Amino acid sequence: MSGHHLGSALRLLRLLWSAGRGLTAAIVVIRLVDKLIPAATAVVVALLVERVGLLSNAQGIGAALLPLAAFGVVLFVGHAVEAGMEPLSYLAQQRIDGAHRTSVLRLVADSPTIDVLERSETQRLIRLAEADPDDFSQRTPGQAALAQAEQLTNAVGVAAACLVVARFAWWLVPLLLIPALIRARLRHRQRLEWIGLWRSNLDGLLRADRWSDTLVSAGVAKDLRVFGLSEWAVRRGEDLHTARCEPLFALWMRHIRGQWRTFLLATLPLLVAFTVVVASTVLGRHSIAMATAVLSAGAALFAMLEQGDNGVSRMSGLEALKAYDELHALFTAASRPAPTPPATRYDSPPYLVRFRQLSFAYTGATRPVLEGLDLDIRPGELLAIVGLNGAGKSTLIKLLAGLYEPTGGQILLDRGRAMPHLGSDEWRKRIAVVFQDFVKYELSAADNVTLGRPGAARDASVLRAAARDAGLQPVLDRLPEGWRTPLARSRTGGVDLSGGQWQKIVLTRALYGVRTGAELLVLDEPTAHLDVRTEFEVFQRLMEQRGKAAVVLISHRLSTVRRADRIVLLDGGRITEAGTHDELIALDGTYARLFAIQAERFRNGSQEPITEGEAR
Ligand SMILES: Nc1ncnc2c1ncn2[C@@H]1O[C@H](COP(=O)(O)OP(=O)(O)OP(=O)(O)O)[C@@H](O)[C@H]1O
CATH class of the missing domain: 3.40.50.300 (P-loop containing nucleotide triphosphate hydrolases)
Known part of the structure; x- marks a missing residue:
């Protein structure tokens, strides 16, 4: 991890910490447990399979009760952490984003002069720093902090799944891990491309939105009717909308056509690994229990490395924080009071x-x-x-x-x-x-x-x-x-x-x-x-x-x-x-x-x- 990445990661973790120590600890623990569930499931299922294989009719089901109970506990814990995850994460995100938005507002409102506010660069930075949750391409600092925690705990979960796989054969780890990482990277790149195109089209988007707002506003209603502009105005709104959507749709289709790469990266290594595990089990080199554990841990590894929106959340949330830093520098430079002029005596009439x-x-x-x-x-x-x-x-x-x-x-x-x-x-x-x-x-x-x-x-x-x-x-x-x-x-x-x-x-x-x-x-x-x-x-x-x-x-x-x-x-x-x-x-x-x-x-x-x- 480069120094820049490490600095960003630490900043996001500090931000999460600011939501409350207890809350942060609870979130990290819950996420850690959640990430360990796939490895734990693999292990208890293997234990269960092993015990079932050893059972004879005379022993009855009683002998399998312990691994069954362990399986039940893992299921229960998995369910419990899933239930707690959403409300706690929501609470942390709201605390972080609420405080962030208040800081942006305070920064802008506290500026005694308005010249900085009138610059288009300032307006752009305010839009970025506010991180509108309704904007598809933007993520808030709260989302970024949670994504950072997710990435951290994910690494622990991936390590646990690797340990289970390595118990079978160490070389299976790179065989699964490397294509899974490449696949995650590819998916992340596609998301960035999509967002980049969306943003490059932001002007068109804003214009189309403004146009729609104008059309339905009471103030413009008079002109539209009196000048007979209604049809022209509706068509113009439609054109803007189409012009905005077409490139996005084209990119989407290109990504769909390229899906075979991510599909092969996911299926080929898994197929090879599964074939090796099955063959070696059939030849009697490993137990069925071991095969079960490796197969489920291997599949979980791929699922965990598919980061979903995490990468984008971190990147976009950090952009909002960076925009805030730049705004802070702009406003601080502008609000430095001019030196108070020295007291002077004048012989002129009194003035206010x-x-x-x-x-x-x-x-x-x-x-x-x-x-x-x-x-x-x-x-x-x-x-x-x-x-x-x-x-x-x-x-x-x-x-x-x-x-x-x-x-x-x-x-x-x-x-x-x-x-x-x-x-x-x-x-x-x-x-x-x-x-x-x-x-x-x-x-x-x-x-x-x-x-x-x-x-x-x-x-x-x-x-x-x-x-x-x-x-x-x-x-x-x-x-x-x-x-x-x-x-x-x-x-x-x-x-x-x-x-x-x-x-x-x-x-x-x-x-x-x-x-x-x-x-x-x-x-x-x-x-x-x-x-x-x-x-x-x-x-x-x-x-x-x-x-x-x-x-x-x-x-x-x-x-x-x-x-x-x-x-x-x-x-x-x-x-x-x-x-x-x-x-x-x-x-x-x-x-x-x-x-x-x-x-x-x-x-x-x-x-x-x-x-x-x-x-x-
Ligand atoms: N925020 C601004 N940014 C850039 N230029 C501005 C801004 N506000 C006014 N101006 C320009 O400054 C000049 C003086 O404008 P100002 O509004 O002070 O004139 P005024 O004497 O009050 O005019 P009026 O009698 O029409 O109200 C004008 O050329 C105007 O275009």
Whole structure:
């Protein structure tokens, strides 16, 4: 066994050990006994045959009672270990796989930033590490650990069967063992080939599955019908499915045609061995008892070396563990906190957050989104950030929430005082964020709001106040179970909300955060789905109820942002204009042009977004 194989075997055995010492010991003992049963059966059957051969009429059956009883004990023990094997193995596998899956989840969830998570390599490793038990080609680490134990105990069983055979003639051992090993190897290779082909086809498989899911999803049902795409979509799903299955079927047929090799490897040596044993017994060189023992031990040897799925289980389970190791290395490298900037004294007005010469580029992107951006967020102010589509407004918010590390420059907190790392739990408790693509949790209305403050005790009066401020009360009044109503039709008693109603839920979530201590409220397009009147009311209440919290607001509706204390224009990766609405209009720059175009469009009832060409 090479060092690599030995290391892998030890790792899997350690994993089994982690399922519990008592459980591991029980599994190993049970499997050992199970593997010794064929050799034991061969021996007791031989004893029985021998005793029966010596019996005369006068002795009666009484003389055969002892070997009969021994045979009965072996049968009973065989049956008992078989009954215990499955539940104990299942328990160990569940413990190992449960702990493994929790580690994968924790690794991914604990990562403060999301850039590593967005890489396709990370997603591939997560899929491998999760070892989906429904995927034909994947085995879990628990399955691999049990397969390792099986292989180990198997070796003991094979050795015992060899000992019985060697009692007849030593050369029968290699005669049976070598072809049995070659046959096992061949079968293992065929399995790997099959799995390799399945995996190389994984993209097709995923595409076919996604296609089937899409076809039956409620969201796509509208388009399929309206555009008359149903027949085309079904046929495409069918084609993908056929394309995926055909190569697998061809390989299967090739393996079936090659079966003669494994058949000969199993039958020829056994036939030779059996002929020799029978001939030698007929010639009186050995007893019938000995012949019986050798014949049954020889057949058991072949059965034990047919490893079944063990080899694949070990290989695939180890892949899952290796993927976990690689993920661990990726996330550990990414979560190393950037050095805290030294405390600095500034003569500028107080700030809560300062972006200093901030630059950021997404991994793999050729151009930075932000480049040398300077901006302060002052305590208690209402700061509006405006800019064209793709200017980088949401990116700036994600950096503020610590979801990405800046690629250049600094983000200073609290006037440069040493602060917890941006993105740490401590920082996240101080901000409440509503993202443009917020998550609609399939939970109750109350849970959807209080998720804004995980871990904090739920306060009904704060919940009510936040709902009032966000204008949620009319929505709640129409929910069958009020706050307790699940917000998903797929759940019993659940309802679907409209885009605008969801936006109010999420606004309530943010305001709940502010009422329970957040000092900075960040709203990325919070009112895009609301009609103009509701937007005005929500905004008004937001301004009145935000208390001492600073608000950063991103909105394309310049009529909404005009009431902000300060408006900044993000263009070309940096802030190009800053001031109050009146100051920016007086400046007569890009903001003034955007505002004029939007006012004109509003008068004409148009919702068209403003393009870069129009703004220049
Ligand atoms: N996760 C990501 N990976 C790579 N590029 C991204 C990612 N998210 C955004 N981008 C790119 O970064 C640029 C800025 O996007 P961002 O969403 O920050 O703009 P925005 O100003 O918020 O736009 P909008 O007004 O349309 O919401 C865009 O070119 C976008 O394609």
